[in-house]
Each structure stands twice: as C-alpha cells, then as structure tokens.
Amino acid sequence: MNISRAHELMKSAMDYRAARQDMIAGNIANADTPHYRPRDIRFEEVLEQKSASLFADKSQTLQMSQTNGAHLSASEGTSSAKPTTFFRDGHMARNDGNSVDLDVETSEMAKNSTMFNALTAAMKKDSAIFKSVIDASSKTS
Template sequence: MLDRLDKEFAFGREALDVRAYRQELLSSNIANADTPGYKARDVEFSSALAGALKQNGTASNASTLKMAQPVSLSTSASLAVTSQRHMSGTATSGTSGGSTDDYGKLAYRVPNQPSLDGNTVDLDAERVQFADNALHFEAGMTVLSSQIKSMLSAITSNS
C-alpha cells in the first residue's frame, strides 16, 4: 500500500528536488555576481528531471530513486563535561539522502555581455530565472499539497 503512495508522489518529489537544487545554483550565481572569474552555472530543468526519473531506462519504477530517499542528519562531536550532571556523548555529523548526480551535467551560461574580469553572471537574467524557478517551485508545492489533501479526503470520507 505504501509503495503505491510512494510511486504516486515520486514525480512531484523529484520535480521539487530539482527545482530546489536549481534554486541553490541560481542563488550561488547571484551571490557571486562580483567575483572575478566566476562562471554562472545552471541546470536545464526538463533534462535534469528526466535524468532523475530514469531508472533502468524507464521512468515508471520510481520507488527506488536515489533522490526520493529520506534525508537524515547525524552529528559527531565529543562533548566536554565540567560537571557529573552534564550529558556526555558522541554523535556523528553527516547527511544522507539523494545524490545530485542524477540532475544531469551542470552547464555554464553563455553571457550576453561578457565582463572584463571573466565573470559571466548577468544579474538581471539571474534574478528573472530565480523568480521563475521560485514560482514553479510554489506551483509544484501547491499541486503536491492538493494531491495529499484529496487522498486524505478520500481516506477519511464516510461512505
């Protein structure tokens, strides 16, 4: 039963993962607008999503996609204690979850107007791409949210 639900939401999850990754790239481009020699990077959403959904040559088996795995966080540090009542312990720090390898290759933007310092960030174009991507991310969240609400409504309806 849960496998069917997981497969139902796999496309929306992957689309949101790719949009979030693209948002990171675009914000990095904007942050480095004044960095000499910085090359603006981006990923084409449609090809990145297709690559993320590809599993053994087909996109139908989406339940074992790498990026759809839950992310967990663990920390590593030994704590210094100055009192016997302090908590002692060690934990490890690291994240697990999907890899961005399936997003496809990053592409460098071809600048409309190259700068003398080698920076290829066009701040106006990056801001437009950032806003467009954010709008599509919100739309994807709305669609996924409505799917969840309709399933909850079907589960809880008294018929």
Template sequence: MLDRLDKEFAFGREALDVRAYRQELLSSNIANADTPGYKARDVEFSSALAGALKQNGTASNSSTLKMAQPVSLSSSASLAVTSQGHMSGTSTLATSGGSTDDYGKLAYRVPSQPSLDGNTVDLDAERVQFADNALHFEAGMTVLSSQIKSMLSAITSNS
C-alpha cells in the same frame, strides 16, 4: 499500501528536488556576481528531470525514484548532554535520496555581455530565472499539496 501511496508522490518530489537544486545554483550565481572569473552555472529543468527519470528506468510513477526517497534517521553521531534537563539521543537526520549527480551535467551560461574580469553572471537574467524557478517550485508544491489533500479525503471518507 503505503508504498503505493509513496509512488504517487514520487514524480512531484523528484520535480521539487530538481527545482530546489536549480534554485541553489541560481542563488550561487547571484552571490558570486562580483567574483572575478566566476562562471554562471545552471541546469535545464526539463532535461534534468527527464534524465533522472530515464536513469532510474521510469518515465511514469510506476516505481520509486532514487532521488525521491524520504528522509530517514541514522544513528551516526551522538549528542552531547551538558545539563540534566537536556535530552540524550544518538539519532540525526540524514537524507536517503540520490545525489545531485543524477540531475545531469551542469551547463555554463553563455554571457550576453562579456565582462573584463571573466565573470559571466548577468544579474538581471539571474534574478528573472530565480523568480521563475521559485514560481514553478511554489506551483509544484501546490500540486503536491492538493494530491495529499485528495488522498487524505479519500482515506477519511465514510463511504
């Protein structure tokens, strides 16, 4: 039963994973705007998502996606206890999804205005892409949240 529910959210999680990775790349571009020789990098969302879905052999919600696996607990490290009031434990959070290699190859932006130091970051373009990606991420979160609310409503209904 839970695996069926999990499959319903797999596409949305996959899309959010790609959006989050793209946001990371765009913020890296903005942070390195003054670094000589830095090449602005990006990933095209639609092709990255399609590639990830195709690589996993699923073009729909028919099976669990590799990169959309939930976070799991692993016991790879132990915690140091320095006071009797501290809780002891050996569990740490570790992601169990796929690697970002599944998003496809990174593309380098073609600069609209070349600079003398070899940096290809156009701050105005990066900020626009950053804001656009953030807006799409929020929209994806809204859709996923409404799916969860619909499922909870269906589960808790008395009919």
C-alpha cells in the same frame, strides 16, 4: 508510502528545483567574483524519462526473448540519467572576466520559484485527495 505515481515525480521535481535555486543564488552571490561563470542545472530530460517509466503501461511492454540460458537477462529499465550542470554562457563578460548578468539571474530565480510553488500546490492537492479518500473510508466502517 507513495500517495500516487505523480507524487514521486513531483518530489523529484521539487528536489531539482531546490538545487537550481541554490545554484542561481550562488551565481548572484558571485556577481562580483573575477572570472566567475554562471552555472545552471538541466533536469527536464531526467524528469521526462522518470515520467515515462512511472506512467508506462506495464502490460503493453514487449518482453525481451532469451534464446540461450547463458545470455544475460534484461534489466528493468533503470536509468542512470542524472541532472547535468553546465555553464550558462552567451553573456558578455565584464572587464574582470565575470559573465553573471543579474537581470538574467533574477528572472531565472523568479521563474524557478514560480515552478517550485506550483509543485508545492500540486503536492498539497494530491495529498488532500488521498486524505479525503481515507477520511471517507473511515466514516463508512
């Protein structure tokens, strides 16, 4: 059961934030591994597309015309976009070829944790609003 359209978006964002936290932790764990390159995950574009599809006004959608019955019908805008992982380069590699910068990794981890905590608080607030509506409706009947 979806509490709201935003709830689904926040759930996806939390999943991606958790995956990013694991990836950053892996980078820190491999700080002494020779020739290791730090990895990261980019998911903001995927969330923007999901947000646009969730909050789009369906009544304002232009329907595709089908001029011949043999033509394929339009698909329902399902996106196959997935978060992308990439190597976070740009930092000077040490003599052993490792380019993990602990200062960068710890600051990225702190930023990611802050965003995860903000999403958690937003989900709690969203759920509390839904619960209060249910509680109020049960008192009136």
